[in-house]
Amino acid sequence: NFMLTQPHSVSESPGKTVTISCTGSSGSIASSFVQWYQQRPGSAPTTVIYEDYKRPSGVPDRFSGSIDSSSNSASLTISGLKAEDEADYYCQSSDDTKHWVFGGGTRLTVL
Amino acid sequence: EVQLVESGGVAAQPGGSLRLSCAASGFIFDDYTMYWVRQAPGKGLDWVSLISWDGSRTYYADSVKGRFTVSRDNSKASLYLQMNSLRSEDTALYYCVKGGILAWGQGTLVTVSS
Numbered sequence: 001n002f003m004l005t006q007p008h009s010v011s012e013s014p015g016k017t018v019t020i021s022c023t024g025s026s027g028s029i030a031s032s033f034v035q036w037y038q039q040r041p042g043s044a045p046t047t048v049i050y051e052d053y054k055r056p057s058g059v060p061d062r063f064s065g066s067i068d069s070s071s072n073s074a075s076l077t078i079s080g081l082k083a084e085d086e087a088d089y090y091c092q093s094s095d096d097t098k099h100w101v102f103g104g105g106t107r108l109t110v111l
Numbered sequence: 112e113v114q115l116v117e118s119g120g121v122a123a124q125p126g127g128s129l130r131l132s133c134a135a136s137g138f139i140f141d142d143y144t145m146y147w148v149r150q151a152p153g154k155g156l157d158w159v160s161l162i163s164w165d166g167s168r169t170y171y172a173d174s175v176k177g178r179f180t181v182s183r184d185n186s187k188a189s190l191y192l193q194m195n196s197l198r199s200e201d202t203a204l205y206y207c208v209k210g211g212i213l214a215w216g217q218g219t220l221v222t223v224s225s
Contacts, residue, residue, distance in 0.1 A: 037156070039156075044217050045156065047212065047213045047214070092156070100146065102156045105155045
């Protein structure tokens, strides 16, 4: 079964840059689009990156997404960290049967 | 503005049935694939099902296949999830999600307990 692995937690100081990785277990992560969702405590998820690197309107350009085929991973990078970025972040892609697969989530702490 | 409003979540007994609904507005509903995603208390996101724009194709997570049925009524801009043979492990907040530039509802809580 296709799986996505994320670090359980990351932390960084305000104003700095943090990168959250999402590694595919098999196949090529580049074969299906990767999305990234932000979930603040007590709130529904929102989409911060879709189709690997695209930002929905209203998402600041401090958020960026990328794919690294050599490591079979996707990354979410947040620059100029703000306290409001503190949240859980989930990556998501699809397997070859069109089923969605989520990473386990990464808790971002802004120190 | 895209709006997705889920309803129908209540407390149910193991083996029981529930029907969740999602009312959509702010976009052309029948242009998009729709999804159900759930989140158990304190846990991560868990994909449940998807339905194509016209309802002709449906897909389910192995954990719900044969028990849950997704459907849609494009004339009412509504998505549904019929949940049968409920189990305690189905306890979760159930989100309706729009395809394309993905948008999420606020969720409806299903609690399965005797």
